[in-house]
Amino acid sequence: MSTTLPIRRSIGRAASNCLSTRPSRSLHPSPSSLIPLYHHPHHPSTQQRRHEATARRLTKKHRVPAAPAFANTTQPQDHIIYNPPSSAPNVYHTPLKFLPKSDRRRELLLAQQRAAQAAAAAYKPSSPFSTASPAASALASLSASAGTEAAPTPRLPPPVRAPYEKKYHLTPPQLDEMRKLRARDPRKWTRVKLAEKFECSQFFVSLVCQAPQIKAERDAELENIKKRWGRQKTMAREDRVKRKESWGRDA
Amino acid sequence: MKRARIERWGSQLLQSRPQGTRPQCLYQQPQHPQPHNHRPQWHWQAVRAQSTTSTPLSSPSRRPPPASHAPRIPRESLPSPPLSAARSSAKLSALHARLSLPSRLPLETLARALIDPSADPNPDLNNASLALLGQDLLGYYTAEHLLAHYPRLPQTVLYAAQYAYVGGKTLAAVTREWGVEAAAEPGGEVDPGLLQFKRVKPGTDISGAAAGETIGPDGVNRSQWRLGMGMRNVSGDEFGDINASGLDAAAGVTLEDASKTFVRALVGAVYLHCGQLSTKRFYASHFLSRQLDLSTLFAFRTPTRDLSRLCAREGFEAPVARLLSETGRLSRHPVFVVGVYSGPDKLGEGAGASLDEARTRAAAAALKSWYLYSPEEVTVPSEAEGKGDQGKRWVPCMVDCGEVIA
Numbered sequence: 001m002s003t004t005l006p007i008r009r010s011i012g013r014a015a016s017n018c019l020s021t022r023p024s025r026s027l028h029p030s031p032s033s034l035i036p037l038y039h040h041p042h043h044p045s046t047q048q049r050r051h052e053a054t055a056r057r058l059t060k061k062h063r064v065p066a067a068p069a070f071a072n073t074t075q076p077q078d079h080i081i082y083n084p085p086s087s088a089p090n091v092y093h094t095p096l097k098f099l100p101k102s103d104r105r106r107e108l109l110l111a112q113q114r115a116a117q118a119a120a121a122a123y124k125p126s127s128p129f130s131t132a133s134p135a136a137s138a139l140a141s142l143s144a145s146a147g148t149e150a151a152p153t154p155r156l157p158p159p160v161r162a163p164y165e166k167k168y169h170l171t172p173p174q175l176d177e178m179r180k181l182r183a184r185d186p187r188k189w190t191r192v193k194l195a196e197k198f199e200c201s202q203f204f205v206s207l208v209c210q211a212p213q214i215k216a217e218r219d220a221e222l223e224n225i226k227k228r229w230g231r232q233k234t235m236a237r238e239d240r241v242k243r244k245e246s247w248g249r250d251a
Numbered sequence: 252m253k254r255a256r257i258e259r260w261g262s263q264l265l266q267s268r269p270q271g272t273r274p275q276c277l278y279q280q281p282q283h284p285q286p287h288n289h290r291p292q293w294h295w296q297a298v299r300a301q302s303t304t305s306t307p308l309s310s311p312s313r314r315p316p317p318a319s320h321a322p323r324i325p326r327e328s329l330p331s332p333p334l335s336a337a338r339s340s341a342k343l344s345a346l347h348a349r350l351s352l353p354s355r356l357p358l359e360t361l362a363r364a365l366i367d368p369s370a371d372p373n374p375d376l377n378n379a380s381l382a383l384l385g386q387d388l389l390g391y392y393t394a395e396h397l398l399a400h401y402p403r404l405p406q407t408v409l410y411a412a413q414y415a416y417v418g419g420k421t422l423a424a425v426t427r428e429w430g431v432e433a434a435a436e437p438g439g440e441v442d443p444g445l446l447q448f449k450r451v452k453p454g455t456d457i458s459g460a461a462a463g464e465t466i467g468p469d470g471v472n473r474s475q476w477r478l479g480m481g482m483r484n485v486s487g488d489e490f491g492d493i494n495a496s497g498l499d500a501a502a503g504v505t506l507e508d509a510s511k512t513f514v515r516a517l518v519g520a521v522y523l524h525c526g527q528l529s530t531k532r533f534y535a536s537h538f539l540s541r542q543l544d545l546s547t548l549f550a551f552r553t554p555t556r557d558l559s560r561l562c563a564r565e566g567f568e569a570p571v572a573r574l575l576s577e578t579g580r581l582s583r584h585p586v587f588v589v590g591v592y593s594g595p596d597k598l599g600e601g602a603g604a605s606l607d608e609a610r611t612r613a614a615a616a617a618l619k620s621w622y623l624y625s626p627e628e629v630t631v632p633s634e635a636e637g638k639g640d641q642g643k644r645w646v647p648c649m650v651d652c653g654e655v656i657a
Contacts, residue, residue, distance in 0.1 A: 088600050088601070088602065088616070089599070089600050089616075089620075091546050091599075091616055091619040091620045091623055092546070092620075092623055092625070093620070094620055094621075094623070094624045094625075095596065095597065095598050095599075095617075095620055096596060097567060097593060097596045097598060098598070098620060098621050098624060099624070100624075100649070103626070103627070104627065105627065156573055156592060156595060157573040157574055157575050157590065158573060158574055159571050159572065159573050159574070160572040160573065160574050160589055160606050160609075160610055161572065163571050247554075247603070247608055247611040247612055247615065248549075248550060248551035248552060248553075248554045248611060248615045249549070249550045249551070249615075250547070
C-alpha cells in the first residue's frame with residue numbers, strides 16, 4: 001500500500017542513525033572495539049540494544065487511523081460496518097468496464113462508485129502520514145467510464161513501466177529497406193541496431209525480418225554453454241521456466 | 252420451444268422385436284462366432300426384454316409363458332443375470348432407495364443399466380442404448396448450463412469444464428460414491444445389483460487403444476498428432492476428444508469405462524421412465540451440485556498480449572500496469588502488487604515476487620474476469636421446453652462474439 005513508502009523511508013533513516021551512532025554509544029567497549037561490532041563475522045553482539053529510534057518508529061507504526069468505514073458512527077439507525085481485509089479481487093466479480101451494456105449491475109456499480117468517491121472526498125484522515133490512504137486512493141481511482149460526465153481526474157498509482165504510444169510510423173519502403181539491411185549484413189544490422197535506426201521495438205523488427213543462419217549459430221552457442229551446466233544449474237533453469245509458465249495459469 | 256419426443260423413440264428402443272427385423276444397435280457389436288447360443292428359445296428371450304419397460308405387464312398376450320413351456324436354463328450359462336432376479340436382489344433395492352430414484356423407474360431397468368455390453372453383447376439386454384441416450388442428455392444439460400451461465404468461456408475451457416462435470420473420471424467417481432460395486436466376473440448367477448462387465452486383461456495397452464490408431468489413407472499414423480481446435484470442434488465428442496474406441500467390448504473394458512456407461516445408462520433410463528423434469532432434478536442433484544472452480548481451468552501463455560488485444564477489440568483504452576503497493580524491493584523476498592488499468596478503471600490485480608510476475612498475473616486475472624462474466628438471470632433452453640405453464644418463458648441467452656485470438 002502507499003502508506004508503506006513513508007514507513008520505508010523512516011526505517012531507512014532510523015537504520016542510518018543507528019549505524020552512525022553505534023560505536024560511540026556502546027556502553028561496554030570490548031577489547032576488539034577497534035573493529036565495529038556489526039562487521040565482526042564471528043562474534044555477534046549478545047547484549048540487548050534498544051534505541052529510541054526503534055521505539056519511536058514502532059509507536060508511530062502502531063498509530064493507525066481508523067478506517068473510513070468506522071468513522072461515521074452517528075447514524076440514527078442500526079447499520080452494518082463493511083470493512084473487509086485487503087485481498088486480491090475475486091475474478092468472478094466482473095469489473096464495471098467488462099459488463100455488457102445491457103447488464104443492470106452497471107448502474108448499481110456506478111452508484112456505489114459515486115458514493116465511494118463522495119465518501120473518499122469527505123474523509124479527513126487524522127494522521128498526517130496516511131493522507132494517501134490506499135483505500136481512499138483506490139476508491140478515488142475508480143471512475144465512471146460509462147456515462148459520468150466531467151468526473152474529476154482521479155490520482156492513479158504510478159505505472160510500472162513508462163507508458164508509450166505506438167507510433168505506426170513505418171511505411172512499406174522503410175520495411176523493405178529494413179529487410180534489405182538485415183539480409184545484406186545480419187551481423188552488423190542486428191535487431192537492436194535496426195530497432196534504434198527505425199525507432200521501433202525489437203519485437204517489431206523480428207516480425208519484419210529474420211536471419212535464420214544467425215539464429216542457428218546462436219542456438220548452437222547456447223547449447224554448448226548449456227552442456228557445461230551442472231545438475232543444479234540445469235534444474236534451477238528448468239524450475240524457472242516452470243514458474244514462469246505458472247504465472248498465466250494460477251493467477 | 253418445441254420439445255424433442257425422445258421418449259417415443261425410447262419406448263421403441265425398449266420394446267422387443269422379432270429376431271428377423273432386429274435393428275442394428277448404435278453401439279458397435281463385436282461379431283460372435285455363435286450368436287446368442289445361450290438363448291435357444293426366442294419367445295422366452297422376448298419376454299425377458301419386454302419386462303424392461305416400466306409399465307406392468309397387463310395384457311395377457313404379453314404375459315410370460317408358463318415355466319413348463321420353457322426349458323429350465325441354468326443361470327450359470329447366462330452371460331448376465333436374468334431380469335427376473337432383479338426383484339429379489341437386496342443390493343438393487345438398496346441402490347434404488349439410496350439414490351432416491353423415482354418409483355416409476357423399475358428395478359428391472361436399474362438392473363439392465365448395470366449390464367455392460369462387454370458382459371452381455373445382446374443389445375436388448377445390455378445398457379448400450381440407454382447409455383447412448385444418457386450421454387447425450389448429460390452433454391446437453393452440462394453444455395447449456397455452462398454456455399448460458401458463462402457465455403464468454405473460451406472453447407478449451409468449455410471442453411475442460413464439460414469433462415470435469417460429466418467426463419469419464421467424474422462418472423467413475425460418481426459410481427464409487429453411489430456405492431456401486433463391481434462383479435468380479437459377469438454371469439447369470441451373480442447378484443444383479445453388481446456392475447456386470449468383463450475386465451480387460453492385465454497388461455493390455457489401454458492408452459494406445461483408447462487413443463485409437465488413426466492411420467490415414469497415405470499410411471501416416473496420425474494418432475500422435477496434436478489436434479487443432481477446429482478438428483476438435485468438428486469431429487470431437489462433447490469433450491472435444493476424438494477417440495475411435497479401438498478397444499472392442501469383447502476384449503473387456505476397464506472399471507472406469509464400465510462405470511461411465513452405467514451412469515449414462517441410468518440417466519437415460521430415468522429420462523425414459525420418468526420424463527424430463529425428473530431427469531433434470533436427478534442431474535442437478537448428482538452432477539451440477541459438484542463444485543468446480545472454473546477459474547482454475549485457465550492457462551494463458553501470453554496474458555499481457557491477450558489483454559491488449561481484448562482492449563483494442565472492445566474499444567477500451569490500452570491496458571497500463573500500475574504499481575499499487577510493494578514491500579522489500581531490495582530484500583530477497585520482495586512482493587509487488589500491480590493493478591492493470593484501462594484508463595482510470597482497474598481491470599485486474601496480481602501480486603508477485605517481481606514486477607514482471609505481478610504484471611503478468613494481473614493481466615491473467617483481468618482476462619479471467621472477462622471470460623468468467625455471468626449474466627444475472629439465465630433461462631437455459633431445456634427449462635423453456637414444454638407446453639403452457641410447464642416451461643418457463645423463454646428469454647434469449649447472451650451470445651458472446653468469441654474469445655480473444657492474439
